[in-house]
Amino acid sequence: MRLLGTRAARIEAETAHLLSRPILLDGDAETLIDSIGSSARDSGLQVLSYQQWLDSGAEPSRVVVLGIEGHGRRSSFAQAIELLRAIDAAVASDAIRIVIVQSGRSKVVPPRVQRLIAAEILHQIALASPRIGPPQSRSFRRRLGLATLDAAGLRILRFG
Numbered sequence: 557m558r559l560l561g562t563r564a565a566r567i568e569a570e571t572a573h574l575l576s577r578p579i580l581l582d583g584d585a586e587t588l589i590d591s592i593g594s595s596a597r598d599s600g601l602q603v604l605s606y607q608q609w610l611d612s613g614a615e616p617s618r619v620v621v622l623g624i625e626g627h628g629r630r631s632s633f634a635q636a637i638e639l640l641r642a643i644d645a646a647v648a649s650d651a652i653r654i655v656i657v658q659s660g661r662s663k664v665v666p667p668r669v670q671r672l673i674a675a676e677i678l679h680q681i682a683l684a685s686p687r688i689g690p691p692q693s694r695s696f697r698r699r700l701g702l703a704t705l706d707a708a709g710l711r712i713l714r715f716g
Contacts, residue, residue: 574618574681578602580609580646583639585623585658588710592621592656595670609646616648621677622655626711632657636713652684652714659709669708672701680714 581593581603589605596603604614622639626632636655640647647653654677679698694702705712 574652574685577615577618577648578604578609580604580606580617580620580643581623582606582620582643583623583656585625585656588623588656588658591670592623592673595674606643606646616646616651618648618651619681620647620651620653622653624655624657626657626659626709632711633713636715640715652681654680655713655715657711657713659711669705669710672705673710673712675701676705676712680712684714 579596579601581589581596582605583589593603604612604617609617620640620643622636624632624635624639627635632655636657640653640655656673656677675698679694
């Protein structure tokens with residue numbers, strides 16, 4: 557018998573709530589966006605770009621993932637804010653906004669790194685969700701995965 561108050565039950569309920577609407581996936585890092593989108597669709601998640609959201613007239617998204625190209629001359633943080641403002645109509649007020657900054661050294665994203673990105677995105681969603689409860693600390697394996705993403709030129713930022 558499972559207790560409804562357990563952490564696993566809260567995570568399951570919150571995930572169902574967040575993913576009841578399509579995930580908004582957009583940005584200017586096209587290769588990264590394509591690989592994340594295909595992985596998400598293969599997992600059975602509904603993913604829309606901003607243009608697809610405009611065309612479909614769907615409700616605002618509760619989870620937004622943006623992939624941006626990091627440029628040495630321009631702040632990635634400023635780029636992320638600008639892009640988030642541009643797609644504001646498609647984003648629910650309580651949405652979790654995750655930005656993946658891709659540097660020039662990571663043009664190709666191998667499947668192993670895609671899995672690490674997906675794990676980190678899920679971790680960031682869990683941290684941002686107030687209904688899940690206090691976050692658990694990162695395991696050594698998760699910290700190693702984050703270091704691998706950093707070495708591959710990928711940084712993950714969470715807004716909200």
